[in-house]
Amino acid sequence: xxxxxxxxxxxxxxxxxxxxxxxxxxxxxxxxxxxxxxxxxxxxxxxxxxxxxxxxxxxxxxxxxxxxxxxxxxxxxxxxxxxxxxxxxxxxxxxxxxxxxxxxxxxxxxxxxxxxxxxxxxxxxxxxxxxxxxxxxxxxxxxxxxxxxxxxxxxxxxxxxxxxxxxxxxxxxxxxxxxxxxxxxxxxxxxxxxxxxxxxxxxxxxxxxxxxxxxxxxxxxxxxxxxxxxxxxxxxxxxxxxxxxxxxxxxxxxx
Amino acid sequence: xxxxxxxxxxxxxxxxxxxxxxxxxxxxxxxxxxxxxxxxxxxxxxxxxxxxxxxxxxxxxxxxxxxxxxxxxxxxxxxxxxxxxxxxxxxxxxxxxxxxxxxxxxxxxxxxxxxxxxxxxxxxxxxxxxxxxxxxxxxxxxxxxxxxxxxxxxxxxxxxxxxxxxxxxxxxxxxxxxxxxxxxxxxxxxxxxxxxxxxxxxxxxxxxxxxxxxxxxxxxxxxxxxxxxxxxxxxxxxxxxxxxx
Numbered sequence: 001x002x003x004x005x006x007x008x009x010x011x012x013x014x015x016x017x018x019x020x021x022x023x024x025x026x027x028x029x030x031x032x033x034x035x036x037x038x039x040x041x042x043x044x045x046x047x048x049x050x051x052x053x054x055x056x057x058x059x060x061x062x063x064x065x066x067x068x069x070x071x072x073x074x075x076x077x078x079x080x081x082x083x084x085x086x087x088x089x090x091x092x093x094x095x096x097x098x099x100x101x102x103x104x105x106x107x108x109x110x111x112x113x114x115x116x117x118x119x120x121x122x123x124x125x126x127x128x129x130x131x132x133x134x135x136x137x138x139x140x141x142x143x144x145x146x147x148x149x150x151x152x153x154x155x156x157x158x159x160x161x162x163x164x165x166x167x168x169x170x171x172x173x174x175x176x177x178x179x180x181x182x183x184x185x186x187x188x189x190x191x192x193x194x195x196x197x198x199x200x201x202x203x204x205x206x207x208x209x210x211x212x213x214x215x216x217x218x219x220x221x222x223x224x225x226x227x228x229x230x231x232x233x234x235x236x237x238x239x240x241x242x243x244x245x246x247x248x249x250x251x252x253x254x255x
Numbered sequence: 256x257x258x259x260x261x262x263x264x265x266x267x268x269x270x271x272x273x274x275x276x277x278x279x280x281x282x283x284x285x286x287x288x289x290x291x292x293x294x295x296x297x298x299x300x301x302x303x304x305x306x307x308x309x310x311x312x313x314x315x316x317x318x319x320x321x322x323x324x325x326x327x328x329x330x331x332x333x334x335x336x337x338x339x340x341x342x343x344x345x346x347x348x349x350x351x352x353x354x355x356x357x358x359x360x361x362x363x364x365x366x367x368x369x370x371x372x373x374x375x376x377x378x379x380x381x382x383x384x385x386x387x388x389x390x391x392x393x394x395x396x397x398x399x400x401x402x403x404x405x406x407x408x409x410x411x412x413x414x415x416x417x418x419x420x421x422x423x424x425x426x427x428x429x430x431x432x433x434x435x436x437x438x439x440x441x442x443x444x445x446x447x448x449x450x451x452x453x454x455x456x457x458x459x460x461x462x463x464x465x466x467x468x469x470x471x472x473x474x475x476x477x478x479x480x481x482x483x484x485x486x487x488x489x490x491x492x493x494x495x496x497x498x499x500x
Contacts, residue, residue, distance in 0.1 A: 050377065077378055078378070082377045082378075084370045085370070088371050088374040090371055090374075091369075105278065105378060105380060
């Protein structure tokens with residue numbers, strides 16, 4: 001579980017995060033949604049410890065990340081998996097070496113054991129035959145799946161995804177969404193996803209936080225988002241006619 | 256003010272790259288890869304340039320000696336001095352700022368743009384140590400490259416001299432042995448080590464701290480070449496003043 005309390009972050013005079021509090025629960029797919037410039041990426045980078053913040057706290061299972069010693073921070077980071085928007089695979093390494101990378105850095109496993117572990121997770125993301133390929137030889141969807149495999153190979157407790165569906169076709173996007181959701185439940189990890197994709201919201205949003213202008217404007221789930229009458233949320237989520245019709249149909253069905 | 260900020264950040268980067276070292280089993284591979292990319296990969300172009308520039312230095316010297324009172328051995332002497340003192344360590348380092356420096360800046364810059372450096376940081380890896388330290392260690396072998404440049408420069412001079420008919424082999428060899436001061440070799444290699452440090456760190460700085468996209472990677476490579484060359488020229492002046500005057 002990750003608990004964020006009253007988080008403030010500024011860049012010079014620009015106050016980006018204006019006191020956000022939220023709890024991201026274990027075993028659930030937690031989504032952060034909001035317009036571009038609402039502070040989602042900054043919030044995620046604060047959670048990951050890539051940005052320092054001025055006020056507030058971030059607790060990982062009761063431990064305040066900022067107060068940890070360097071060694072404990074390093075141990076904590078070994079428990080974090082991250083899927084970047086552009087996958088961020090290491091160009092000079094093969095797909096198998098990319099997946100083995102966290103194991104090489106944080107474990108004392110032998111090479112054969114690392115290979116075996118990499119094979120298991122590559123199979124889990126349906127990439128059994130891609131071990132020796134270079135990232136440049138893989139499609140966008142394959143690269144995302146490799147990034148997910150790399151993120152979960154060391155059995156993380158926390159999984160962060162920054163726009164995992166960006167640049168993917170709708171079919172592949174659904175595959176990636178379902179994969180993340182299944183892995184979250186299977187490994188009982190705390191997953192936080194930063195997304196613009198409304199399909200993801202409807203499909204896998206166990207918990208949803210809506211950010212607007214650096215503030216939490218709404219929180220709920222894929223079930224409650226249809227019923228909300230919060231105008232800020234409905235203007236954003238149901239901006240397309242398709243989703244308006246989906247909402248009307250769902251509400252009609254629920255009476 | 257921005258210049259002071261950049262200089263300060265550069266020195267902080269130097270300190271940071273020695274902290275939180277990467278596991279030796281991983282670092283060993285990175286060092287070997289960088290030795291291959293930066294040192295072995297440069298030998299071809301260095302050998303080619305050194306051989307032919309050595310020849311040109313000899314021809315220019317020979318053509319400018321038209322006084323019969325000046326001994327023919329001067330051609331070999333002047334070639335040796337030019338190549339050992341300046342051409343091999345300094346001129347070759349400026350060429351390497353273009354070849355190795357641009358490679359370092361663009362490879363690290365691309366990693367920055369594609370969030371690969373963020374991926375390392377998220378995993379708790381000191382990305383500066385992981386990326387820059389192996390390059391610094393690899394560049395410790397740079398004097399080997401310069402030794403080859405010295406040797407081939409003189410061989411190029413000898414070849415041009417003999418085949419161009421400017422002097423005999425004996426005169427040239429006598430010339431390159433004339434008034435030889437071993438300290439000149441020490442001076443050349445002190446400069447080489449300084450330039451190796453500059454060649455590893457300034458391009459890394461420009462790649463690591465760049466912001467933007469693909470266009471900015473290109474701009475960072477150009478800026479890196481300019482500042483690496485300027486620093487080499489300034490250090491060359493200071494080292495010469497301190498060590499030879």
